[in-house]
Amino acid sequence: MAQISLIRDRCLISFSLLGGVILGLTVLALLNMTVKELSDIPHLLRVATDTKVIDSIVLTMAAGANAILILMIFGIPLAYLLARADFKGKRIIETIVDIPLMLPHTVAGILVYILFMKRGLLGAPLYTIGFPFEDAYPGIVVAMLFVSSPYFINSAREGFEKVPVHLENVAxxxxxxxxxxxxxxVLPLSAREIYNGAILAWGRAIGEFAAVIMIAYYPMVISTLIYYRFSTSGIKESSTIAFVMILACFSVFLVLRHLSRFIGRHDDRV
Amino acid sequence: MIEFRHLFLRLGTFALKDVSIRIGKGDYYFIIGPSGAGKTVILEAISGLHLPDEGEILMNGRDVSLVPPEKRRIALVYQDYSLFPHMTVEKNIGFGLLMQKTDPKEIKSRVDELLVQFKIEHIRMRYPGTLSGGEQQRVAIARALASDPEVLLLDEPFAALDPITREQMIADLLRIHRENDLTVIQVTHSREEIQRMATRCAVIIDGICVQEGAVGAVFETPENSAVARFIGMENIIPGSVSTNESGLVSVDVSGKSIIAVSDVSSGSPVDVVFRAADVTIYRGEGDVRTAQNHFKARITALVPLGGPLTEVYLDAGFPIVALVTRRFAEDLDFITGLDVLISIKASAIRVIEKSL
Known part of the structure; x- marks a missing residue:
């Protein structure tokens, strides 16, 4: 259907042209880098097999996934409440949920840092029981959790709102x-939105830099590593790491998007 | 068995105000009234999905305010059927039993039984999105009956069905009601359904229960003009009682007098109410001033009703609607502007005092 109308419909043609600009920008940027990187294969292979780089990519993705898992445990109940319950101060709660979206990431980083640092309100007691956040894995997770939470909560909430109240009443x-x-x-019927929200939030978590380095410069997440190599070894070194990260992300998200088609499929039938 | 005592319930801009109704065991009870009058809210209140702000709901004599919906043994079927879209027909029907932790073998045999009873075995593995309206309706009712409820609540069950499916469904529901000794409470705005199915009914208008009682009584003797209008009294004419002589009143309507049997005292503002079918039309001239409830009138419009009947709109100094067969209208050469004589049976007229 879309193929035929795309040729005949002037409106769709002009929309495609305009939309093409934004796609083109991304594609051009990627191609530009790909051509450069592929011109020096030995260098690319050396960087791609560097254990520091691989460890950092794995660490980044794992910390992100860890943040999302925690986010699901606490975020799903909150999203459901926001979708279903009407209460005083709901607007305020909604704004609080959205705060990480609006803040500059450095500000988010400072917020997280002073709360979870060794002398911080939560950081201090947790440090004494052997759970450090500063320059430690939990610090990365908590920074990622903070900045990615609105993406997940809002998406899950939309999913819950889409489930008719009548279905719950009948149940x-x-x-x-x-x-x-x-x-x-409710949960099976909003599975797709929850899944998509989790992917979106995970992507956001993986991409976080400013908030993460404030509390945990070490162990280095991929953004920190790229920035470190950029400032110590220069553009060639850092852009190759970036290229490897792009390949990793692209393949992971392609698989995840593909899987989303099998989740909540009943929607397509109705 | 179910009783509302002075129930007040506010829901956003909508409110039920001082609703008191009593539904007996085994009744086929109808809640009727115009759209948006609060009928669905009453069903949800019976289910326990809304808590009353004031007043109480009693079931079998017990206040059930604190009993959650899942413990009330009341099944609710919404107008849109609300089937679970991610479950097969079979799973939908077995859902209630699964929730009550029934043994899987027992669930299967009960589901099989219902699939046969509702003639939907062939769609047992299908998903709701692929079913027709009639099929969805059957699944929804089968699902509601699966866990053997005491009360079945139906919210406009026929609104989205084609006429043939609808007839079948009416017959099925009447049979289910009879065979299972079930209390059924059905919401509708269709007068025809009420007269065919209901034993008792309540008329709800703007969140207020205007009249409650046996269907015959509500339809014969509407207590006020709003009920009269809703149950389909075509003629509701405002006037005032000029004389009352031992139960025979003369009502002054735009300078004419209508005679009826009533105990309303003279001077009261009233509505004179009667059915279009109780108006007789005949051709002829002559003096009619002496006969009771005979008037000269002029035909202002003829509206064929699609079947064998035609509505005749007349002006007799006040507007009036009559119902005749199409054949009759043709035989007497009715056309707009024709002068005719009409008569109304005094016994068919009700005089309803206007509440101020």
């Missing part, structure tokens, strides 16, 4: 408690 009159109605009806 309850059929003998389901609120919790089982949530588990058997």
């Amino acid at each position: 309850r009159t059929l003998g389901a408690t609120r919790l089982s109605a949530f588990r058997h009806v």
Whole structure:
């Protein structure tokens, strides 16, 4: 259908041209880099097999995934409340959820740092029981969690709002408690939005730099490593690491997007 | 068995105000009224999905305010059927039993039984999105009955069905009601459904229960003009009682007098209410001033109703609607502007005092 109309429809043609500009920019940037990197294969292979680079990519993705898992445990209940309950001060809660979206990342970083540093309100007691955040893995996770939370919560909330209240009501009159109605009806029907929200938030978490270096310069996440190599070894070294990261991200997200088609498929049938 | 005592319930801009109704065990009870009058909210309140702000809901004599929906043994079927789109027909029907932790073998046999009873075995593995309206309706009712509820709540169950499916569904529901000794509470704005199915009914207008009682009583003796209008009294004419002589009143309507049987005292503002079918039209001239409820009138419009009947709009000094067969209208050469005589049976007229 779309193929035929694209040729005949002037409106769609002009939309494609305009949309092409934005796509073109990304593609051009990628091609530009790819051509340069592929012109020195031995160098590329050396960087790609550098354990420091591989460790850093794995660390970044794992910390991101870890943040998203925590976010799901606490974010899903919050998203459901925001979707279903009407209460005083709901607007304020919504604004609080969105705060990380609006703040410059350095500001987010400072917020996280002074709360979780060794002498911080939460950081101090946690440090004494052997759970340090400064220059440690938990520090990376908590910074990522903070900046990516609105993406996940808002997406999950949209998913919950899309499930008709009538379905929940019927489930309850059929003998389901609120919790089982949530588990058997609401959750499966919003699985796609929750999944997409998690991918979006994960992508955001992986990309975080400013907030992460403030609390945890070490161990180096990929952004820190690229910046470090850029300032010590120059553009060639850092852009090759960037290229390797691009390849890793591109393949991972391609697979994740593909998988999303199998989640919440009932939607397409209705 | 279910009783509302002075129920107040506010929901956004909508409110139920002082609703008191009583629904007996085994009733086929109708809640009727115009769209947006609060009928669905009443069903949801019975289910326990809304808590009353004031007043109480009793079931079998017990206040159920603190009983959550899942413990009430009440099944609710919404107008849009609300089937779970991610479950097959089979899973939908078995959902209630699964929630009550019934043994899987038992669930299967009960589901099989219902699939046969509702003639939907062939769609057991299908998803709701692929079903027709009639099929969805059957699945929804089968699902509601699966866990053997005491009360079945139906919200406009026929609104989205084609006429043939609808007839079938009406017959099925009446059979289910009879066979299972079930209490059914159905919401509608269709008068025809009420007269065919209901034993008792409540008329809800703007969140207020205007009249409650046996269907016959509500349809014969509407308590006020709003009910009269809703149950389809075509003629509602304002006037005032000029004399009352031992139960026979004369109502002054735009200078004419309509005679009826009533105990309303003279001087009261009233509505004179009667059905279009109780108006007789005949051709002829002559003096009609002496006969009771005979008037000269002029035809202002003829509206064929699609079937064998035609509505005749007349001006007799006040507007009036009559119902005749199309054949009759043709035989007497009715056309707009024609002068005719009409008569209204005094026994068919109700005089309703206007509440101030």
